[in-house]
Amino acid sequence: MAEMLSVVYAKGFRVGSGRGGLKSKGDDVMLLVADEPAAAAAVFTTNKMFAAPIRYSREVAKSGRVKAIVANAGNANAATGDAGYANAREMAKIAAGYASCDAAEVFVASTGVIGRPLDMDKVRAGVEAAAGNLGSDVAAAEAAARAIMTTDLVPKSSQRSVTIDGCEVRVGGITKGSGMISPKMATMLAFITTDAVITTATLQKALLEATEVSFNRVIVDGDMSTNDCAFVLASGKSGAAEIKAGTAQYDLFVNALSEVAVELAKQMAADGEGATKLVTVEVTGAADNDAAAKQARAIAMSPLVKTALFGCDPNWGRVLAAAGYAGAPFEEGKAVLSFNGVKAFDKGVPLPKTGPINDVMKEHDITIELALGLGKGAAVVYTCDYSYDYIKINAEYHT
Amino acid sequence: MAEMLSVVYAKGFRVGSGRGGLKSKGDDVMLLVADEPAAAAAVFTTNKMFAAPIRYSREVAKSGRVKAIVANAGNANAATGDAGYANAREMAKIAAGYASCDAAEVFVASTGVIGRPLDMDKVRAGVEAAAGNLGSDVAAAEAAARAIMTTDLVPKSSQRSVTIDGCEVRVGGITKGSGMISPKMATMLAFITTDAVITTATLQKALLEATEVSFNRVIVDGDMSTNDCAFVLASGKSGAAEIKAGTAQYDLFVNALSEVAVELAKQMAADGEGATKLVTVEVTGAADNDAAAKQARAIAMSPLVKTALFGCDPNWGRVLAAAGYAGAPFEEGKAVLSFNGVKAFDKGVPLPKTGPINDVMKEHDITIELALGLGKGAAVVYTCDYSYDYIKINAEYHT
Numbered sequence: 001m002a003e004m005l006s007v008v009y010a011k012g013f014r015v016g017s018g019r020g021g022l023k024s025k026g027d028d029v030m031l032l033v034a035d036e037p038a039a040a041a042a043v044f045t046t047n048k049m050f051a052a053p054i055r056y057s058r059e060v061a062k063s064g065r066v067k068a069i070v071a072n073a074g075n076a077n078a079a080t081g082d083a084g085y086a087n088a089r090e091m092a093k094i095a096a097g098y099a100s101c102d103a104a105e106v107f108v109a110s111t112g113v114i115g116r117p118l119d120m121d122k123v124r125a126g127v128e129a130a131a132g133n134l135g136s137d138v139a140a141a142e143a144a145a146r147a148i149m150t151t152d153l154v155p156k157s158s159q160r161s162v163t164i165d166g167c168e169v170r171v172g173g174i175t176k177g178s179g180m181i182s183p184k185m186a187t188m189l190a191f192i193t194t195d196a197v198i199t200t201a202t203l204q205k206a207l208l209e210a211t212e213v214s215f216n217r218v219i220v221d222g223d224m225s226t227n228d229c230a231f232v233l234a235s236g237k238s239g240a241a242e243i244k245a246g247t248a249q250y251d252l253f254v255n256a257l258s259e260v261a262v263e264l265a266k267q268m269a270a271d272g273e274g275a276t277k278l279v280t281v282e283v284t285g286a287a288d289n290d291a292a293a294k295q296a297r298a299i300a301m302s303p304l305v306k307t308a309l310f311g312c313d314p315n316w317g318r319v320l321a322a323a324g325y326a327g328a329p330f331e332e333g334k335a336v337l338s339f340n341g342v343k344a345f346d347k348g349v350p351l352p353k354t355g356p357i358n359d360v361m362k363e364h365d366i367t368i369e370l371a372l373g374l375g376k377g378a379a380v381v382y383t384c385d386y387s388y389d390y391i392k393i394n395a396e397y398h399t
Numbered sequence: 400m401a402e403m404l405s406v407v408y409a410k411g412f413r414v415g416s417g418r419g420g421l422k423s424k425g426d427d428v429m430l431l432v433a434d435e436p437a438a439a440a441a442v443f444t445t446n447k448m449f450a451a452p453i454r455y456s457r458e459v460a461k462s463g464r465v466k467a468i469v470a471n472a473g474n475a476n477a478a479t480g481d482a483g484y485a486n487a488r489e490m491a492k493i494a495a496g497y498a499s500c501d502a503a504e505v506f507v508a509s510t511g512v513i514g515r516p517l518d519m520d521k522v523r524a525g526v527e528a529a530a531g532n533l534g535s536d537v538a539a540a541e542a543a544a545r546a547i548m549t550t551d552l553v554p555k556s557s558q559r560s561v562t563i564d565g566c567e568v569r570v571g572g573i574t575k576g577s578g579m580i581s582p583k584m585a586t587m588l589a590f591i592t593t594d595a596v597i598t599t600a601t602l603q604k605a606l607l608e609a610t611e612v613s614f615n616r617v618i619v620d621g622d623m624s625t626n627d628c629a630f631v632l633a634s635g636k637s638g639a640a641e642i643k644a645g646t647a648q649y650d651l652f653v654n655a656l657s658e659v660a661v662e663l664a665k666q667m668a669a670d671g672e673g674a675t676k677l678v679t680v681e682v683t684g685a686a687d688n689d690a691a692a693k694q695a696r697a698i699a700m701s702p703l704v705k706t707a708l709f710g711c712d713p714n715w716g717r718v719l720a721a722a723g724y725a726g727a728p729f730e731e732g733k734a735v736l737s738f739n740g741v742k743a744f745d746k747g748v749p750l751p752k753t754g755p756i757n758d759v760m761k762e763h764d765i766t767i768e769l770a771l772g773l774g775k776g777a778a779v780v781y782t783c784d785y786s787y788d789y790i791k792i793n794a795e796y797h798t
Contacts, residue, residue, distance in 0.1 A: 046724070047720060047723045047724045048723040048724070048728070048729040048730075049719050049720050049722070049723030049724075049729060049731050050723075078716070079716060079719070079731065079744075079747070079749060081732075081747050081748070114716040115715070115716055115744075115749035225720065226716075226720055226723070303702065303789075303793070304793055307789075307790055307793035307794045308793065308794065310790065310794045311793075311794030313794070316514070317477070317478060317513040317514055317625075320448050320478070321446060321448050321624065321625055323448070324446045324447040324448030324449075324625070325445070325446045325447070325448075329447070330447040330448060331447075332448050332478065333480075345478075345514075348478070348480050349480070350478055350514035350515075386790060386793075386794075387790060387794075388787050388790050388791075390702075390706075390790070391706055391709065391785060391786060391787050391789070391790060392787075394702070394703055394706035394707065394710075395706045395707065395709045395710030395712070395785075395786075
């Protein structure tokens with residue numbers, strides 16, 4: 001990634017990182033502090049098994065005002081019972097001390113191994129170190145993106161600015177998540193900040209809309225891990241007028257927020273465990289948008305499609321079969337399938353697997369376009385291929 | 400497998416195999432002939448993309464009387480349009496010539512690559528060769544089980560006899576299917592015969608019941624390929640009284656049929672592409688049976704659970720998370736999880752990953768027992784692990 005300010009791009013935020021010793025090396029604690037309590041929105045895992053920091057942060061989200069986010073990598077604080085919850089609260093309290101606020105104004109997030117007690121001495125040391133280097137420059141932003149990584153190979157950042165009524169409003173964020181091939185247990189954390197003037201309710205609405213086309217489209221089956229969460233804080237320091245739901249300004253803001261979220265989502269897909277390709281699945285002409293999303297997800301989830309992509313095989317049969325079993329209308333005689341613009345199947349007729357199709361399959365970025373010819377439904381999903389390294393990483397990574 | 404009579408164990412059937420040249424080597428056509436038209440039941444793929452032989456055999460199934468089954472491996476005759484349908488019908492006609500019946504009395508099944516026209520000269524040669532060695536001995540049965548194999552490493556056979564009113568009734572069958580880790584495109588074909596005296600309607604009912612606890616439980620996501628089908632033919636030659644629905648005799652028969660189907664299903668799971676383990680997932684104490692089945696399937700489908708099993712890792716976190724996102728009631732504090740009888744998680748408390756648990760994880764047959772403590776629902780699902788070879792097989796097998 002090009003260096004960018006990400007979470008400190010918007011006015012009113014500082015971020016710091018430090019090492020507590022929870023990961024085998026590098027910084028493993030991030031502390032993000034708003035100058036003043038910010039409007040806060042959040043989405044959480046829908047998994048019925050959820051980690052202690054999720055339980056804690058859900059309560060914090062109710063108030064809608066947050067001054068800090070504290071996150072650690074290396075230990076998920078999941079399946080740790082009431083003691084784990086007490087540790088999450090204690091972690092918020094430690095962060096609150098440095099952010100000059102109440103523990104009830106601190107979002108907490110954790111990622112890493114599950115079922116092990118969080119070492120609070122290490123957390124304390126990490127938060128202290130992070131608080132010691134709070135800043136709003138590129139180095140601070142970059143370090144924060146690295147501090148939350150687990151099996152991620154690269155840090156993930158994005159930012160956008162949008163002019164609203166002549167005034168610049170900024171949105172930026174970081175994320176971590178590498179098991180996006182199968183996100184069921186691979187934690188996705190996303191932290192986004194903005195200097196928009198916006199109420200908590202409107203910010204929450206905007207986050208849900210942005211999540212639907214981004215994080216929920218890289219989480220290919222709609223399931224989330226025990227620890228998944230995305231937080232947005234709005235400082236209100238842009239100087240622009242308040243963004244109200246149902247206005248053109250709101251649409252501009254949601255568009256910027258969605259672009260940041262989609263860019264983060266695509267970075268996660270590209271850094272999927274063992275991934276050799278970034279794959280975009282575009283379904284059009286479906287019965288409706290829900291049908292299109294079901295079919296795009298089925299294609300993106302199919303291990304047979306993923307392994308074919310790894311093998312650079314334009315395997316239209318596996319793609320069409322996935323669309324066929326997705327539980328939505330499908331007619332072989334109307335479907336047109338292309339890989340990076342080269343047709344592989346045209347309304348019932350397979351095309352020869354010779355020439356250009358074999359060249360495009362070798363590219364790193366693959367777009368699978370499936371036009372169903374049935375209606376106006378459309379959906380896009382981001383995923384990656386399945387390689388030997390996916391097996392290696394997941395067979396050898398013991399919790 | 401021990402040698403067995405399988406499809407010719409029941410009285411009134413002969414089977415033959417021959418090479419037509421559709422596979423790179425070995426026999427690739429099977430012809431099963433009943434002495435007289437038999438009561439016939441069938442289940443087919445639910446995929447909206449289905450192959451020509453499925454379309455043809457669905458029509459045959461309506462009559463309920465079948466004298467022969469003809470099957471080929473090496474070419475699935477899928478995504479081949481109306482020409483493919485004409486070829487499936489022609490294949491039935493060729494078989495009918497040797498079985499002395501009408502083409503409308505012949506079930507057709509195909510498995511192999513999709514999107515390529517079926518070479519009818521090869522089919523004709525294969526059926527002729529198969530018809531030339533029809534028999535009812537172990538060699539004929541074994542050859543038939545081999546003729547329908549594609550990526551399968553071993554042939555799959557099963558048989559049972561049951562005494563009904565003092566008279567022996569036999570049930571036996573063969574199956575193929577190796578992509579059962581992800582059966583979305585990996586064809587499962589099952590051919591079962593019995594000498595029970597039974598109407599088509601009652602046989603169909605019995606097959607649906609048996610399928611529910613067998614083939615639908617190894618097809619871990621309930622989806623089926625473009626070509627999946629299971630046929631049962633009943634010759635009525637046992638000499639026993641007619642088996643009528645709702646009687647104790649019916650229950651005995653369904654039990655035998657289910658045992659044969661479960662044994663075939665387990666053989667498919669064990670021969671899953673790249674599998675190093677046969678995995679049985681038993682969920683008990685669920686809210687109801689549907690909930691249990693959802694949770695067992697979610698566990699069996701999880702790539703993270705499958706890769707952990709390959710790594711011999713008693714990864715209770717991944718198993719519980721899958722149960723948690725399955726869309727059914729789950730409470731971490733009530734769940735008890737064991738691997739081969741050794742507890743790994745006990746009502747919210749993870750147990751140390753030391754001692755016996757590591758020994759049992761190295762075994763070939765792994766039973767994951769999850770007791771949810773919520774109700775009386777139970778379900779069993781059969782699956783296997785995910786290994787490097789799964790990726791190899793599916794990245795390199797181009798259609």
